[in-house]
Amino acid sequence: MPMGSRIIGGVLAIALFTQLSACGTLFFPDRRGQIEGRIDPLVAGLNAVGILFYVIPGLIAFGIDFATGAIYLPEGETYSVAPETLQPAIGADGRIDTAKLRLIIEQQTGRDLPLDDPRLIQHSGDLEQLASYGLRPAA
Template identity: 35%
Template sequence: MTTLNKIAKIFIVALLGFQVISCGTILYPERRNQEAGRIDVGVALMDGAWLLVGLVPGIIAFAVDFTTGAIYLPDSKSGQLDYDHIRAIRFDPETTTCTQIEGIICKETSHDIKFSDEHIRYSRVKTREELPAIFSSVRQ
């Protein structure tokens, strides 16, 4: 094998490796499934750089990031609650176990949580009016 062939193979492997790490879908997995929003210029520039390498890699990079939503910046309102649209789910706290409550939360929100997680805090709430006071006492 000639030196030129070795260099070409190393270049192709490096190029493909760079494409994998420069993809917004891989860099920002938490952004997957976002809907349209403000485009992240950094991700768009990385995807656009692939247009310099070739039309196909550039189009693929843009297609993947637009399809998954990873090219969009996170919503600036994330972490803020809309108290007007909170839905109450009622259950009997005397007969419902923590595991059952975790199942209810998963069913209603599609988020799998465990009360054993050290980051989870829970409180007993009787009315919606109590929520702002409870959430304001929690430090982020």
């Protein structure tokens, strides 16, 4: 067998293996057994990448995830917070109260974020960014 064929075969085998393993069943084994719910965008996106590059492995990944229920988010778990609910964390001077923000995020998502971590990088937004979320500056 020529060397070029071995390299192409090896690359193809690795690519197919990575796409078959890119499904929620392997990433989230604790979700197996669910019947319905909201579809996890992360798992659906990974499976869609499989369809985009390799049709058959992507379809297999989707089939496995739907059959096992691993594509569904756990009951009551969300990953987003509506911008309107963050309004109480913004003070009259326009500064953000991290304690209030942490409490709101924990109530909405059920996850405790370390907002007092020194590695946290804070960016300041501009008026256009606030307007895109339907917020207006208080200061």
